Amino acid sequence: AAIAGFVTTVTDNQSSALASAEAEINQLVESGIQRGKLSEQVGAYALANVAFTTSLNTAVMDADLIIEAVPEKPQLKQAVFQLLEKVAKSSCIFATNTSTMSPTEIASYGARPAKTIAMHFFNPVHKMRLIEIVRGLETSDETVESVKEVARRMGKETVVINEFPGFVTSRMSALVGNEAFFMLQEGLGTPEDIDKAIKLGLNYPMGPFELGDLVGLDTRLNNLRYLHEKLGEKYRPAPLLEQYVQAGRLGRKTGKGVYQYNEEEVTT
Numbered sequence: 001a002a003i004a005g006f007v008t009t010v011t012d013n014q015s016s017a018l019a020s021a022e023a024e025i026n027q028l029v030e031s032g033i034q035r036g037k038l039s040e041q042v043g044a045y046a047l048a049n050v051a052f053t054t055s056l057n058t059a060v061m062d063a064d065l066i067i068e069a070v071p072e073k074p075q076l077k078q079a080v081f082q083l084l085e086k087v088a089k090s091s092c093i094f095a096t097n098t099s100t101m102s103p104t105e106i107a108s109y110g111a112r113p114a115k116t117i118a119m120h121f122f123n124p125v126h127k128m129r130l131i132e133i134v135r136g137l138e139t140s141d142e143t144v145e146s147v148k149e150v151a152r153r154m155g156k157e158t159v160v161i162n163e164f165p166g167f168v169t170s171r172m173s174a175l176v177g178n179e180a181f182f183m184l185q186e187g188l189g190t191p192e193d194i195d196k197a198i199k200l201g202l203n204y205p206m207g208p209f210e211l212g213d214l215v216g217l218d219t220r221l222n223n224l225r226y227l228h229e230k231l232g233e234k235y236r237p238a239p240l241l242e243q244y245v246q247a248g249r250l251g252r253k254t255g256k257g258v259y260q261y262n263e264e265e266v267t268t
């Protein structure tokens, strides 16, 4: 958002999460300049235009657009949107980065259904070109056009999808990722071989375990739980995935998921 020229504030209730977000953003801008992807001028402008605060009120009170990205837990989303409704301007658009949830349901947590929509980004956001836009039952055409324009200014492609749990991308990705865990549990092969088979045999750019570790296994499990509740048996999370999350093996963010991450090497 900052690189696209928007005055941007990042907020999180954990100061450690904010500190690592700030460090990562600085590092991404710096390496973008070094690799010739960004001019020094745009990089400097972006860093000057992004602020960090643990105060939700400070972050949102003047905002025209809020992109919510708290964990995929309906009760948490509800609490956050109820708070946002109290502090945000009445003209502000509420966008949710939910991977699976209904924007109509999320709109019911606030009082501006015409101005509530899903803007689903992909990881890593600075590289992935798509934003999946999902409109709720009451989302206005004006809101759809506004977020499409924001996406265009961010240099992203968009698809506008009708509401259904998991949309297009998460529904497909959850199934592939879950099936890979069933295969691992059944002893079909090592994670490396399952990933290699999917990459080289099916031409996926990343294997399902590499992607799961990048997305976060807890995030993947939350998505599957929601889809299981809404769409049934097909999405029941693999017990091995539940076990990994219980053990704190969440992927790259904890240094260990299906693979182990050291500074210089990745191992199982």
Ligand SMILES: NC(=O)c1ccc[n+]([C@@H]2O[C@H](COP(=O)([O-])OP(=O)(O)OC[C@H]3O[C@@H](n4cnc5c(N)ncnc54)[C@H](O)[C@@H]3O)[C@@H](O)[C@H]2O)c1
Residues within 6 Å of the ligand: 011, 012, 013, 014, 017, 068, 069, 070, 071, 072, 076, 080, 097, 098, 099, 100, 120, 121, 122, 123, 214, 215, 216, 219, 223
């Ligand atoms: N991880 C991905 O690849 C990915 C991709 C697309 C969409 N999403 C969606 O984005 C959302 C977040 O997923 P994630 O993987 O980044 O989760 P995460 O757990 O890695 O990060 C969520 C952040 O929200 C913060 N948070 C929790 N409660 C808060 C509150 N009340 N107020 C302010 N901040 C709070 C946490 O401290 C944490 O830093 C989910 O809806 C997920 O489905 C994730």
